[in-house]
Amino acid sequence: MATYVLLPGFWLGAWAWRPVTAELRGHGHDVRPLSLTGLGERAHLARPDTDLETHITDVLNLIRYEDLHEVVLVGHSYAGSVVIPSVADRIPERIAQLVFIDSGPLPDGMSQAQFSPPEDQARNAELVRTAGHGWQLPPPPWQELASRVSGLPADMLERLTRLSTPQPWATATTPVRLTGAWEKLPRLHVLCSFPIEQVQAMAATVPAFRHMTDEGLTYRDLPGWHWPMFDRPGELAAILHEA
Template sequence: MTTYVLLPGFWLGAWAWRPVTAELRGRGHDVHPLSLTGMGERAHLARPDTDLETHVTDVLNLIRYEDLHDVVLVGHSYAGAAVIPSVADRMPDRIARLVFIDSGPLPDGMSQAEFTPPEDQARNAELVRTVGDGWRLPPPPWPQLAADAFELSDDTLERLTRLSAPQPWATATTPVRLTGAWEKLPRLHVLCSFGVEEVRARAAAVPAFRHMAGEDWDHRELFGWHWPMFDRPGELAAILHEAG
């Protein structure tokens, strides 16, 4: 049996992991999908000062109060980039492996917002200002984003639209603070948007990708949508099972 903690990216809660959670539990594992503060069933707790530190504390407290050890800590998108390295940096003795789902760790001092291209930064900031009351990033138009994900059902798109919550913008603008302790842990990269060779090329050329260079990474390619828990949940669960 392996202990998993599953963290979703922007706009999503623990509900997004439901098929993956069911598959892993069916294989006998201990699985903890977590809705970070302000997301999912905890959407009512969102505040303008809900930031990356809040989300890191969410995970640290789950591990501490549930007395979890040898955790396979799984982060999708934002949670992979910012949350799981920060958690592992502070509590490396409780983590067995880090799994980055279509994501990679931000370097110390960089925020999630800074990682996006300048035009995306400007567009998101304008959405926060005009639609998000100055502190929330609204969910994207899911049917439009999913236009090329042919395996998504109408029910899945309906759930995405109905259950997604605005993302507290401070979670995107808070820079990560890392000492490097997390880098001693085994790491798995599940690639959906591009392959291993492109990751290695970017790591060599772009400073922000430097943590993805080297031979201490394991890689699995699962090409499809950026959100594989929706279009390929069974295959994603199988990869996580193998990682455990």
């Protein structure tokens, strides 16, 4: 039996992991999906100063107060890029493995917002200013994004639209601070949006991808949507179980 802590990306809460959680628990694992502050059932706790440090503390407190050890720490998108490396950097002795779902660790000093192309950064900043009260990034048009993939159940898309919540923008603009302690841990990258070869090619020239060619990491391809917990939950759970 393994202990999994599952962290969702922007706009989502623990509810997004429900099918994956059920599959893993069916294998006898201890599974802890977590809604970060200001998201999911904790949406009412969102504040303008909810930032990356807040979300790091969420995970640190779960691990410490639940006395979790040998944790398989799973992060999707934003949670993979900046949250799980930060947690592992502070308590590497509690972490057995890091699993990045369609994401990779950003280098020290970089923020999640800086990972996006300049035109996307400008568009997101404008959305925050005009539709997010100056401190929240509204959810994307899920119906439009889902039209690019096949196989997404209608009821899942309805839940996604109904339950996603604005992302506190300070979580995206806070630079990640890492000492390098996390780099000693085993890492698995589950790639959905880009094939392994393309990611490795970008790592050679794009600083944001530089950790994607580190020694000791492994890759698994799961082609599909950026949110595999919705369109391919069974396959994602099987990869995590094998990990």
